[in-house]
Amino acid sequence: MSAEINLNDLRRRMNGAIENLKNEFAGLRTGRASVHLLDPVVVDAYGSKMPLNQVATVSTPESRLISVQIWDKTMVAATEKAIRNAGLGLNPVTDGQTLRIPIPELNEERRAELTKVAGKYAEQARIAIRNVRRDGMDTIKRLEKDSEISQDEQKNYSDQIQKLTDEMIKDVDATTEIKEKEIMQV
Incomplete structure (x- = not known):
């Protein structure tokens, strides 16, 4: 050796x-929306833990809003729970298969x-x-x-x-x- x-x-x-x-x-942002903010989020999906970006599309339509478009409607509740429990201080609002996450002022x-x-x-x-x-x-x-x-x-x-x-x-x-x-x- x-x-x-x-x-x-x-x-x-x-x-x-x-x-x-x-x-x-990169996931710890300071008051501005970023798709990387949700990188640490892991969702219980299909009997295993998966990164959020493998069950949904994450985008930032506005500087203070993150949009999460979930591909499988059965995963909406699990994804919402995962985001709430990630310790990021975010509260998603469910709108069909889309979660809208307002980024609060810090x-x-x-x-x-x-x-x-x-x-x-x-x-x-x-x-x-x-x-x-x-x-x-x-x-x-x-x-x-x-x-x-x-x-x-x-x-x-x-x-x-x-x-x-x-x-x-x-x-x-x-x-x-x-x-x-x-x-x-x-």
Whole structure:
């Protein structure tokens, strides 16, 4: 096993956690309608959980309104429930097979709630990055135990993995800070 490939794989996996965080943040909007606002919504459909965009078409006909055109009329109630329970503070209005979702003005309390949600997303990303670090550390410990690398090499790889982890956590913190400022901006 080449250690360089191992470090590149760890970097790729950590970057995946950061990309996921950025996608989650795309769903946290600040008072303007966006089709990405509903990206985190998962609907109980046909015996499994499906992303909203796989059961409906999402559009923004106005800057303060999201329209969700549901393809199967039997999914209207499940979709409405999923949007209400997504923790986004949205209340859809059913109109046949269409859900109209007005985007409320963000008050100070709602902004604080959204920053807490952003903080939860960031913590999930940090945990994912730490899990990747743990996998890498376990691998180099096993390689050292199996005498495939020396103790010095293990220490060197361990330091590199920790440096990479610290760098990625710093990136998560910076991304989170930017998003929180965007949310709190009036």
